[in-house]
Amino acid sequence: MALVGVLALQGSFNEHIAALRRLGVKGVEIRKPEQLETVASLIIPGGESTTMAKLAEYHNLFPALREFVKMGKPVWGTCAGLIFLANKATGQKIGGQELIGGLDCTVHRNFFGSQIRSFEAELAVPELASKEGGPEVFRGVFIRAPAILDVGPEVQVLADYLVPINEENTGSEKKVIVAVRQRNLLATAFHPELTADTRWHSYFLKMATETGEEASSSIVAVGADLNLDQQPKIDLPIFQ
Numbered sequence: 001m002a003l004v005g006v007l008a009l010q011g012s013f014n015e016h017i018a019a020l021r022r023l024g025v026k027g028v029e030i031r032k033p034e035q036l037e038t039v040a041s042l043i044i045p046g047g048e049s050t051t052m053a054k055l056a057e058y059h060n061l062f063p064a065l066r067e068f069v070k071m072g073k074p075v076w077g078t079c080a081g082l083i084f085l086a087n088k089a090t091g092q093k094i095g096g097q098e099l100i101g102g103l104d105c106t107v108h109r110n111f112f113g114s115q116i117r118s119f120e121a122e123l124a125v126p127e128l129a130s131k132e133g134g135p136e137v138f139r140g141v142f143i144r145a146p147a148i149l150d151v152g153p154e155v156q157v158l159a160d161y162l163v164p165i166n167e168e169n170t171g172s173e174k175k176v177i178v179a180v181r182q183r184n185l186l187a188t189a190f191h192p193e194l195t196a197d198t199r200w201h202s203y204f205l206k207m208a209t210e211t212g213e214e215a216s217s218s219i220v221a222v223g224a225d226l227n228l229d230q231q232p233k234i235d236l237p238i239f240q
């Protein structure tokens with residue numbers, strides 16, 4: 001099995017490495033551009049995308065990360081990692097932030113509101129069940145999460161979520177996209193690494209095989225007017 005890299009600048013990289021370990025795969029912490037050459041695939045964890053972007057800039061990682069994506073190597077972005085991979089992001093801080101890009105979509109940062117609007121929800125993910133077995137539903141942990149507002153023609157939508165809109169209790173709902181795949185790129189707005197269900201990690205590991213990246217020998221893991229009933233169940237300061 002090829003090595004999996006996990007971008008380890010900030011955020012939930014340890015949790016991704018632990019999830020890979022549960023599958024018997026070694027995740028490699030990536031902090032420098034040259035370390036990317038040692039891995040066949042990469043996980044970009046959740047955390048805080050502006051901070052992560054500043055650290056990536058400081059370590060001169062952007063050119064190597066863009067090259068990694070362009071080479072067709074499998075890359076999975078969770079939450080802040082999804083923002084990193086998007087071609088376009090809205091709701092950014094003043095001055096914006098640098099993105100890796102490559103994923104043909106527009107992502108809205110902090111779509112569900114502030115940290116206190118974090119929530120968990122059951123998501124229907126037929127693709128996951130058909131490839132990995134188990135139930136069709138996956139429990140998504142959304143922590144100050146982004147949502148995908150639109151996708152290009154090559155993007156496969158893996159999961160969406162119906163958001164209640166709090167406009168004078170009209171009962172209306174808006175559908176947003178929360179998981180996608182575009183060839184070698186996988187992105188989830190939620191955090192599978194914070195659950196015991198390792199099917200997303202195993203799905204990603206299989207992408208490496210499909211895209212013929214088995215050459216090396218291990219993996220490195222390196223607001224809206226909403227009315228959300230669910231209350232946050234986790235308080236992790238690494239996510240903002």
Ligand SMILES: NC(=O)CC[C@H](N)C(=O)O
Pocket residue numbers: 045046047048049050078079080081083109110143144145146239240
């Ligand atoms: N859980 C997360 O990764 C949160 C992402 C964060 N809201 C951001 O914009 O970077």
